[in-house]
Amino acid sequence: xxxxTSECLGNRLRVTLSAEYFEDKYLSFSVVDQSxxxxxxxxxxxxxxxxxxxxxxxSNIEFRASALxxxxxxxxxxxxxxxxxxxxxxxxxxxxxxxxxSATCPYGPWxxxxxxxxSNYMEVSVRKEVPQTVKDFIQDxxxxxxxxxPEAKVREASIWQVVFHQPEEKKALLVSDxxxxxxxxxxxxxxxxxxIPYTAExxxxxxxxxxxxxxxxxxxxxxxxxxxxxxxxxxxCPVDGVDYxxxxxxxxxxxxxxxxxxxxxxxxxxxxxxxxDLHKLSAKEMASRRYVLLNDLNxxxxxxxxxxxxxxxxxxxxxxxxxxxxxxxxxxxxxWEDNKWGLTKxxxxxxxxxxxxxxxxxxTNNSNLSARLxxxxxxxxxxxxxxxxxxxxxxxxxVPEAVQHGCLIHEIRHANGSKAxxxxxxxxxxxxxxxxxxxDMRAYTLNVTLVFIIHPISETFTVPxxxxxxxxxxxLPTARGFCDGRNLHLIITxxxxxxxxxxxxxxxxxxxEAAQKYxxxxxxxxxxxxxxxxxxxxxxxxxxxxxxxxxxxxxLTLKDGITLANRKDFSISCRFSPSELIQCLPNGTVVIAAxxxxxxxxxxxxxxxxxxxECKPSLVTEKTATFKFNVNTCGTxxxxxxxxxxxxxxxxYFRPGHDTPVYQLKFACSYAIxxxxxxxxxxxxxPPPSIKPGFGSLALSLKLFKEKSYSDPxxxxxxxxxxxxxxxxxxxxxxxxxxxxxxxxxxNDCWATNSQSQDSLxxxxxxxxxxxxxxxxxxxxxxxxxYSSRVKFPQHLKRFEVRMFTFVQGTTLLxx
Numbered sequence: 001x002x003x004x005t006s007e008c009l010g011n012r013l014r015v016t017l018s019a020e021y022f023e024d025k026y027l028s029f030s031v032v033d034q035s036x037x038x039x040x041x042x043x044x045x046x047x048x049x050x051x052x053x054x055x056x057x058x059s060n061i062e063f064r065a066s067a068l069x070x071x072x073x074x075x076x077x078x079x080x081x082x083x084x085x086x087x088x089x090x091x092x093x094x095x096x097x098x099x100x101x102s103a104t105c106p107y108g109p110w111x112x113x114x115x116x117x118x119s120n121y122m123e124v125s126v127r128k129e130v131p132q133t134v135k136d137f138i139q140d141x142x143x144x145x146x147x148x149x150p151e152a153k154v155r156e157a158s159i160w161q162v163v164f165h166q167p168e169e170k171k172a173l174l175v176s177d178x179x180x181x182x183x184x185x186x187x188x189x190x191x192x193x194x195x196i197p198y199t200a201e202x203x204x205x206x207x208x209x210x211x212x213x214x215x216x217x218x219x220x221x222x223x224x225x226x227x228x229x230x231x232x233x234x235x236x237c238p239v240d241g242v243d244y245x246x247x248x249x250x251x252x253x254x255x256x257x258x259x260x261x262x263x264x265x266x267x268x269x270x271x272x273x274x275x276x277d278l279h280k281l282s283a284k285e286m287a288s289r290r291y292v293l294l295n296d297l298n299x300x301x302x303x304x305x306x307x308x309x310x311x312x313x314x315x316x317x318x319x320x321x322x323x324x325x326x327x328x329x330x331x332x333x334x335x336w337e338d339n340k341w342g343l344t345k346x347x348x349x350x351x352x353x354x355x356x357x358x359x360x361x362x363x364t365n366n367s368n369l370s371a372r373l374x375x376x377x378x379x380x381x382x383x384x385x386x387x388x389x390x391x392x393x394x395x396x397x398x399v400p401e402a403v404q405h406g407c408l409i410h411e412i413r414h415a416n417g418s419k420a421x422x423x424x425x426x427x428x429x430x431x432x433x434x435x436x437x438x439x440d441m442r443a444y445t446l447n448v449t450l451v452f453i454i455h456p457i458s459e460t461f462t463v464p465x466x467x468x469x470x471x472x473x474x475x476l477p478t479a480r481g482f483c484d485g486r487n488l489h490l491i492i493t494x495x496x497x498x499x500x501x502x503x504x505x506x507x508x509x510x511x512x513e514a515a516q517k518y519x520x521x522x523x524x525x526x527x528x529x530x531x532x533x534x535x536x537x538x539x540x541x542x543x544x545x546x547x548x549x550x551x552x553x554x555x556l557t558l559k560d561g562i563t564l565a566n567r568k569d570f571s572i573s574c575r576f577s578p579s580e581l582i583q584c585l586p587n588g589t590v591v592i593a594a595x596x597x598x599x600x601x602x603x604x605x606x607x608x609x610x611x612x613x614e615c616k617p618s619l620v621t622e623k624t625a626t627f628k629f630n631v632n633t634c635g636t637x638x639x640x641x642x643x644x645x646x647x648x649x650x651x652x653y654f655r656p657g658h659d660t661p662v663y664q665l666k667f668a669c670s671y672a673i674x675x676x677x678x679x680x681x682x683x684x685x686x687p688p689p690s691i692k693p694g695f696g697s698l699a700l701s702l703k704l705f706k707e708k709s710y711s712d713p714x715x716x717x718x719x720x721x722x723x724x725x726x727x728x729x730x731x732x733x734x735x736x737x738x739x740x741x742x743x744x745x746x747x748n749d750c751w752a753t754n755s756q757s758q759d760s761l762x763x764x765x766x767x768x769x770x771x772x773x774x775x776x777x778x779x780x781x782x783x784x785x786x787y788s789s790r791v792k793f794p795q796h797l798k799r800f801e802v803r804m805f806t807f808v809q810g811t812t813l814l815x816x
Contacts, residue, residue: 017085290304387450390407392431487807490572590649741793
């Protein structure tokens with residue numbers, strides 16, 4: 001227990017560092033020798049000296065040391081290794097905490113030859129044997145040995161040189177040169193050891209029974225008293241030999257490798273055992289895990305299911321896709337006897353990692369609609385994964401800062417070490433997209449990208465999360481409509497889904513600029529959209545006409561501002577007086593406007609005629625044609641009675657090649673034959689003095705004020721001003737020039753129109769001869785003007801109050 005634990009495994013020591021304790025820390029490893037000197041390990045020194053640092057399942061750090069490692073203390077039947085671990089939260093290792101771990105392990109009897117294939121080096125150790133004296137290597141005088149072989153002075157029994165046998169040449173390295181090249185060499189009283197990193201220059205790749213081996217064929221010379229002895233220190237370790245079939249790992253190792261069996265002619269298996277994590281498994285244990293160990297004539301095969309006990313999954317990423325690889329640290333020991341070496345112990349430590357397998361991540365929407373809370377669970381993940389960032393609307397946000405964007409993150413840990421993440425976001429958070437779906441439903445969409453990191457390799461991957469919750473909370477826009485004598489009006493009350501909807505009339509986008517072009521009125525204050533269209537305009541549809549009036553309709557569609565899909569339709573239909581189409585002037589001139597009906601789609605207004613087909617329209621639009629003629633022309637008929645003379649004509653449309661009209665609009669103008677007018681008169685005697693009319697230049701202003709105090713006028717940017725019926729409007733007329741106190745401003749006539757033109761029809765008088773209109777339901781009220789700092793000449797100003805009204809004549813209720 002504790003952050004650092006150790007375990008003795010045959011001739012090896014394993015030290016395990018707890019991932020939980022050393023998480024997010026920078027580490028350095030040093031081995032302390034018998035003199036107390038700490039030798040810091042790097043990759044090169046570890047592979048040269050017999051040390052291995054690797055990661056076991058889910059980020060636990062594992063340190064392994066050979067009994068014959070550089071700085072181990074080898075005693076009788078035991079070896080001791082002292083490991084120093086420094087842990088710091090910064091890469092410069094400042095304020096590092098130091099952990100010292102010393103462990104003593106027993107080791108068993110050595111075989112004549114032992115070969116170990118570790119993950120980062122190959123190791124061969126051979127028993128020293130003194131052969132029969134070789135005459136050529138005997139020196140009569142001790143001084144001769146020392147002079148001839150200065151490298152041999154170090155100790156009584158020491159390595160002198162290593163000869164590497166390569167296909168093209170033999171290369172001899174003295175001890176110091178071999179050490180500088182990264183080889184590990186050591187002798188004990190009974191053994192000679194050569195350790196070779198997999199990156200060594202003299203390594204060759206050879207094949208044996210179709211399996212590739214990293215191999216070095218070498219001879220090591222060492223001094224035994226006054227003799228030079230040579231041992232074969234060849235070594236070979238399998239590079240591949242792993243296959244996958246039917247979710248099964250198949251690991252094959254050839255027996256009696258030629259490089260290790262040169263010169264031998266007879267072989268006998270002594271022991272074949274396998275295991276996991278340097279632990280040998282019994283036949284019963286292997287069967288329970290569904291492992292299979294096959295020992296054939298020429299090869300040993302280990303089979304195990306992917307995902308079986310003993311291995312572990314670790315997170316992996318391929319082409320941006322999340323997945324996993326199954327990793328297992330297999331262990332194989334093969335002992336055999338031959339007629340050259342006697343007993344050979346061959347140990348392979350093989351970390352096998354299966355190919356990448358994509359893993360679909362579950363994204364579960366557990367949103368609480370009543371609480372208006374988006375609740376999404378992402379996972380499950382393996383323990384080596386950590387959520388570090390979120391990408392919200394293109395902005396990368398660290399997990400602790402996500403709460404500032406309305407996101408709450410919770411991590412859920414399961415009993416087996418796996419984890420999941422829960423993301424909670426209120427429906428009203430800025431990062432939630434709201435979209436109208438249909439009827440009274442709105443869709444709330446969470447679109448966020450999660451950024452994860454994989455420990456300890458620090459590789460990152462992303463998981464896009466898009467979840468939608470549909471809520472019955474949509475408020476659609478509503479509308480009311482009405483008509484006055486000359487216009488159709490729609491007032492739309494906004495809902496909570498139409499902020500980005502656009503008004504269209506017959507697939508024509510009604511923008512403020514477009515409305516101004518056609519003299520339409522378009523006002524939008526955020527909560528209401530008000531639209532007014534003249535009765536005679538190109539976007540009004542004319543459905544029929546009778547003596548009772550002309551039925552006209554305005555159709556408006558609100559469309560999605562992005563997709564332009566139709567969202568809501570409104571329409572209003574009204575009957576307008578036929579008098580809106582005709583003017584009978586006192587001089588006998590008739591002006592008639594004919595309109596195109598929706599039932600005659602192919603009608604060309606330019607081809608409309610009167611009874612006399614030579615009489616053609618003087619003004620043509622897409623939907624109207626205007627005729628102007630005298631009652632005595634164009635085939636006009638006259639009718640008389642005792643009081644009136646009536647002139648009748650009709651507007652006709654003939655399809656080409658036909659004499660029967662498909663369009664017929666009859667109209668008439670009546671004039672009084674006799675009319676009696678009572679005129680009141682009286683004789684004038686001594687008329688009072690009066691001001692004579694004259695002409696001159698006057699500068700006047702007309703302003704609209706917000707309140708009765710007349711202190712705050714509407715500014716130019718506030719127009720048009722929206723008012724409801726019967727709301728008060730406060731007007732002020734002021735004489736600007738000349739500033740003559742003898743002058744007094746009097747208002748004679750004041751009238752309202754339905755457009756900016758003062759001569760347009762209809763008109764409604766507000767003041768008549770300086771007096772309020774007696775026919776008004778709400779009379780115009782004059783307000784007294786007094787002298788003030790703003791009013792220098794009260795007689796130059798007139799102030800009056802008018803109640804808001806609209807022009808009304810025959811309407812029908814709004815139809816959606």
